[in-house]
Amino acid sequence: MAVAWHTFISSKPPLYGVSISAKRFTYQLIADSKEFGINFLPFEAAELVASVGGSKGSEIDKFQRFNIAQSKPVRTAVPILEAAYAAYECRLADDRGYGDHRWLVGEIVAVHWLKEVFTPDEVIDWAKVSPILYLGNELYITTSKDTIRSLDRKVYGRG
Amino acid sequence: MAVAWHTFISSKPPLYGVSISAKRFTYQLIADSKEFGINFLPFEAAELVASVGGSKGSEIDKFQRFNIAQSKPVRTAVPILEAAYAAYECRLADDRGYGDHRWLVGEIVAVHWLKEVFTPDEVIDWAKVSPILYLGNELYITTSKDTIRSLDRKVYGRG
Secondary structure, eight states: OOOSOEEEEETTTTEEEEEEOTTSHHHHHHHHHSEEEEEEOBGGGHHHHHHHHTSOTTTSOHHHHTTOOEEOOSSSOOOEETTOSEEEEEEEEEEEEETTEEEEEEEEEEEEEOGGGBOTTSOBOTTTOOBOEEEETTEEEOBOGGGOEEOOHHHHTTO | OOOSOEEEEETTTTEEEEEEOTTSHHHHHHHHHSEEEEEEOBGGGHHHHHHHHTSOTTTSOHHHHTTOOEEOOSSSOOOEETTOSEEEEEEEEEEEEETTEEEEEEEEEEEEEOGGGBOTTSOBOTTTOOBOEEEETTEEEOBOGGGOEEOOHHHHTTO
């Protein structure tokens, strides 16, 4: 599925949270398997994101229909997408209701990344990858590489 | 404070979640007052974000030091920043530990927005505002307006 609401929530241990509706087919898959994958896709995959977000896993096999290539997971059985510039394998650590959504927290137990878009010290090089950002209302945007600014908080924090 | 980890988590009721360390001065303020504000700033305010992120409220009055103009909150006593293109007033609905951070969930009880950057039907016009996006490692970026794409998920979902 395509998810709009998600964030890191802890460094040690590395925890990632995703907010999804219990009505989604994906929710049942995660509740049953106790694991899930997080795939970060480039802007070039916008059509794939819209396709996955606009179809139901209870009705079709999305991998087959949209011809989605997978990489092998290493510590779980979750789907890792070849098109992702980074992906996490997560073991479900919490599943909690907040309002009309479920809050699923996963411990990241394996990380996949596209070496070409990372620096030698394993930091993502945002000049080399354009992330897909969802704006709501079926709108997608990406970052503007020529706007990257480095602002040392220690310097600015002095005022 | 400047926060990197946050997301919407429910529509009805409208809930917003923020992950912060219990070591932060802001955490104590929220735990005591049971309310917090979320301010979305434009890329032009990058220096302000770095300044606020690199200083401690236990040591200085950030509003005074960084000359931060405030708007009046309407249903709480939280700080609303004039520089924000959108802001929420939240009442604390949950405060929970996940790993090395606290997960603070707030119910949005009031919304502030800069009319000039919203369409008549109250949707944000991303051609008119450049959000500040934090990449980690003291790096900031914004969106590229000329990349906005509208992809109807119902069309793409058919495959």
